[in-house]
Amino acid sequence: MSAAIAIPDLRFEESFRRALLANAKSYCEAEKLELQKLRVSDDDEIIEPIPIITPGIVIYTVLKDQLFMPFIQGFASALILLKLRPYIAIVQNHGRRVGISIVNGIKSLGNTIFFAPTRGLRRI
Known part of the structure; x- marks a missing residue:
């Protein structure tokens, strides 16, 4: 039973889209905006609307992910x-x-194996 590797x-x-959504969500929470939560009658599942992505959030995400973080890591x-x-x-x-x-x-080791001492042997 091997687990699938993600x-x-x-x-x-x-x-980039995930980073934008995370930054937009944290921006909305930082501003303490209450998102309207809708109840679905079938599953009792909470559905939150997608946070609004403003140009400021895009600029912040690009600067953070493409400029500052690589600089700090380097x-x-x-x-x-x-x-x-x-x-x-x-x-x-x-x-x-x-x-x-x-x-x-x-x-x-090679010298002792291949080139054995010839002391005591005569050349013919």
Whole structure:
């Protein structure tokens, strides 16, 4: 019984629409506007009207999602890499030393297997 893996929706239009609706909904809640809730007689399900998307919400969403968030994420990742630079250099040098010792070990092993010492043997 394997559960189906949910594949994320990577299309720009759908993700942008979801961000617009979320920002419009939070804007409406921030302004404390009461949305009219309609009761459906059959299912007793609450239906909320779609919040109004104003040009200000579109500008806010574009600036936040396309300008500020990538800038902040890039700045944070650059800062993390800057702080980790000494540790990365230590790991790199250690890896280089281990690699050299492995290569030297393989070379010495190959020399003993393929080029056996010829001491005591005569050439014909």
